[in-house]
Amino acid sequence: MxxxxxxxxxxxxxxxxxxxxxxxxxxxxxxxxxxxxxFPYLIGGVMALCGVVVMLRPDPDPEWPAxxxxxxxxxxxxxxxxxxxxxxxxxxxxxxxxASGVLSYQISQRVLPAVATGLGLSLGLFALFKYGxxxxxxxxxxxxx
Amino acid sequence: xxxxxxxxxxxxxxxxxxxxxxxxxxxxxxxxxxALPGLGPSNGVAILIPITFTLGLDATSALVxxxxxxxxxxxxxxxxxxxxxxxxxxxxxMTTLDGYPMAKAGRAGDALVLSGVASFVGxxxxxxxxxxxxxxxxxxxxxxxxxxxxxxxxLAFCTLGxxxxxxxxxxxxxxxxxxxxxxxxxxxxxxxxxxxxxxLHLMDGVDFLVAIVxxxxxxxxxxxxxxxxxxxSIGVKFERVTVPVRDIIAxxxxxxxxxxxxxxxxxxxxxxxxxGSFLAYMSEKSIAGPKGGFGEGAPRGVAAPEAxxxxxxxxxxxxxxxxxxxxxxxxxxLLALLMTLxxxxxxxxxxxxxDVVWGLIASLLIANFVLLAMNVPLVRLFVRVLQVPPWxxxxxxxxxxxxxxxxxxxxxxxxxxxxxxxxxxxxxxxxDVPTVPIILGILLGNHMEDSLRRAMxxxxxxxxxxxxxxxxxxxxxxxxxxxxxxxxxxxxxxRPQAITD
Numbered sequence: 001m002x003x004x005x006x007x008x009x010x011x012x013x014x015x016x017x018x019x020x021x022x023x024x025x026x027x028x029x030x031x032x033x034x035x036x037x038x039f040p041y042l043i044g045g046v047m048a049l050c051g052v053v054v055m056l057r058p059d060p061d062p063e064w065p066a067x068x069x070x071x072x073x074x075x076x077x078x079x080x081x082x083x084x085x086x087x088x089x090x091x092x093x094x095x096x097x098x099a100s101g102v103l104s105y106q107i108s109q110r111v112l113p114a115v116a117t118g119l120g121l122s123l124g125l126f127a128l129f130k131y132g133x134x135x136x137x138x139x140x141x142x143x144x145x
Numbered sequence: 146x147x148x149x150x151x152x153x154x155x156x157x158x159x160x161x162x163x164x165x166x167x168x169x170x171x172x173x174x175x176x177x178x179x180a181l182p183g184l185g186p187s188n189g190v191a192i193l194i195p196i197t198f199t200l201g202l203d204a205t206s207a208l209v210x211x212x213x214x215x216x217x218x219x220x221x222x223x224x225x226x227x228x229x230x231x232x233x234x235x236x237x238x239m240t241t242l243d244g245y246p247m248a249k250a251g252r253a254g255d256a257l258v259l260s261g262v263a264s265f266v267g268x269x270x271x272x273x274x275x276x277x278x279x280x281x282x283x284x285x286x287x288x289x290x291x292x293x294x295x296x297x298x299x300l301a302f303c304t305l306g307x308x309x310x311x312x313x314x315x316x317x318x319x320x321x322x323x324x325x326x327x328x329x330x331x332x333x334x335x336x337x338x339x340x341x342x343x344x345l346h347l348m349d350g351v352d353f354l355v356a357i358v359x360x361x362x363x364x365x366x367x368x369x370x371x372x373x374x375x376x377x378s379i380g381v382k383f384e385r386v387t388v389p390v391r392d393i394i395a396x397x398x399x400x401x402x403x404x405x406x407x408x409x410x411x412x413x414x415x416x417x418x419x420x421g422s423f424l425a426y427m428s429e430k431s432i433a434g435p436k437g438g439f440g441e442g443a444p445r446g447v448a449a450p451e452a453x454x455x456x457x458x459x460x461x462x463x464x465x466x467x468x469x470x471x472x473x474x475x476x477x478x479l480l481a482l483l484m485t486l487x488x489x490x491x492x493x494x495x496x497x498x499x500d501v502v503w504g505l506i507a508s509l510l511i512a513n514f515v516l517l518a519m520n521v522p523l524v525r526l527f528v529r530v531l532q533v534p535p536w537x538x539x540x541x542x543x544x545x546x547x548x549x550x551x552x553x554x555x556x557x558x559x560x561x562x563x564x565x566x567x568x569x570x571x572x573x574x575x576x577d578v579p580t581v582p583i584i585l586g587i588l589l590g591n592h593m594e595d596s597l598r599r600a601m602x603x604x605x606x607x608x609x610x611x612x613x614x615x616x617x618x619x620x621x622x623x624x625x626x627x628x629x630x631x632x633x634x635x636x637x638x639x640r641p642q643a644i645t646d
Contacts, residue, residue: 021340021342022340026337028332028335028337032601032602033598033601033602033605033606034597034598034601036332036334036335036339039328039593039594039597039598040325040328040339040340043324043325043328047317047322050315050317054312054314054315054318057314059311059312059315059577062575062576065371069370072370073367073370073371073571076367076370077564077567080363080564080567081561084560084564085557087547087551087560092548099543099544100541100543101540103366103370104536104540106373107369107370107373107535107536108373108534108536109373110536113534113536113537117537117540118540121540121541121544122544125541125544125548129548133196133200134200135199135548135552136552
C-alpha cells in the first residue's frame, strides 16, 4: 500500500517535471501541425494520470529487503560505478578480477569461491574477448610492462 | 509458387558453411541461455547484441545468429522447469506445472525428450506459418499509412499492458517511461535537441541497447544479490534418456492444437510466448477434463505448453518482421538488433531485402532440426550446464554486459546509464511494474511520434484523420479492447499456482 502510494506520487511528480521541461523545447520556424512539444505533453499527461491512479488504488506492498541487504545492493552499485571508471585507466584484468570477485561474494557470501571466480572470470573473459572475439582490450595499465 | 522460389533463395543463403556454423553456435548458446535460471532469452539476446555488433558480422549473419539464439532459448527454458521447478524463462513457467511432477515420479528423461519433441513440433509449424503468413501480412501492410501505423503502435502498447501485466496503470506508466526516454535527443522533424538538458551525451538520445542490457541483465544481478543466490539447488537427478514413443504418439494432437493456439497468440502484437504457453496449457487442460491428470505430471501437460511457447516464439516474428511491431519482450530485443544493423522492418523489407528475410526463415527451419538433435540426444550436456552456480554465472554476465556496452561506444556515460537502468529495473520489478513496455517505448517512441506528425501533416491538423480508414478504426477498437478487456477477464483466466514442495 504505502510503497505504491509513494511510487504513484513520484511518478506523478516526474511526469509533471517532464511536461515542464517539455515546455522549454525550442520551436522551429518550419513547424508541422503537431510540433515538437505535443507528443511529450501527451506522454507526460498520461503518465501523471496513471501515477494518480496508482496512488488511489495501490497494490499490496512487495517484500522489501532488510537493511543489510539494501546496504549490500548499495555497495554493489558503487562498486559497479567505480568499475566503469576504472576500466580504461587500469586495464581490464585487475578491475574485472576485483569487481567480479566482489559480486560473487555478494551472492554466495563465501570468500574462497569468490576469489576463484574473480581470477577465473577475469582471465577467462580476457582470453575470450581478446583472442576469441578480437576486441581491443588492454590487459594492464600502460607502462607496466 | 512464389514461396518456394523465395525459400530456395533463402536456403541458398542459409546453407553456406559460415551461416550454418552460426546457426549451430546460436542454437547451442541459446539452449544454454534458456536453461540457466536467471538468464532468460531477453537477457541473453541483449548481452549478445553488442558483442555481435563488434564482431562486424553482416546483417544476415547477425540475424541468423541471434534468431537461432532466440529459438534455442525457447527450447532450453524447459530444462530447468522440469528438473528444478524453476522456469529458465518466463514462457517456460507453465512447463513446471506438469514437468516437475513428472520428473519427481522418476520420468525426468521422458519429460525432457517429450518436451523437446513438442518444442520441435511447435517451432517447426510456427516457422512454416511464418513463411506463409508473413508475406501476406506484408502485402496488407502496404495499405498502412501514418495514421494506421500510429494506431498499430498504440495497439502494441495496449495489448502488452493489458494482457501481460496485472495492473494496467503500472504497465501504462512503464510504456510512458519508455516513450518519454525515446523523446530525448534530436527532434526528427525540426532537428532541434529536445530534453537533453544541455548534455552532449544525450544529443544522440539514449541507446536502446544500454537500456535493454541495464533493465534486463544488470537488474537480474541485483535480484540475485538480494536473494543471495538461494533457490538454485539441483532438484531432480535423472539417469537414462529413453524416447517415450507412446507418450509422443498419445500427445500428437495436443502438440498440433497447442501449436495453433500458440502461433495465434504469438502473432498478436504485444502478447508473446508467455500468453501462448498459458493459453495452450489451459485449453488442453479443459479438453482433457479432470480425468486428464493435469498438474500431476501428465505427459500432455508437458507437451502442450512447450509446443505453445515455441509456436508463439515463431508467431511473434511475424508482426516484428512485417510491421516492425514486436510481439514479445525478446522480439523487442531482436527489433533492437535490426535497428542497430540499419534494417527497417516492415513490408518493404520483403521486397527490398528478400535475401535477409528468406535467409532468416530458411535458417530457422535448419535451426529447428539442429535444436531437435541437440535437445534430445545431447540433453545430458545441457543438464550439466545447470550446475554452474549463480555466483559464477552472474558476475560473468555483468562483466560481459560491461565489455559489450563499453565496446559499442567506449564511453563511461553509457556504462553509468546502464547501471542506472539496472537500479531502475530492480526497483520497478519490485513494485510489479513490467519492464518490457519500457523497452518497447524506447524502440518505438520516435516511430510512433513520426507517424502521428506525418498523419497530421497530411490532414492539415485534422485529428479525425486518425480514424479515417477502416483499418485504423479496427486497430483503435482492438487497442481499447486489448487494454480494457483483461480487467474483466482476469478473474476467469487465473494462472494456476506453481507446485511447491
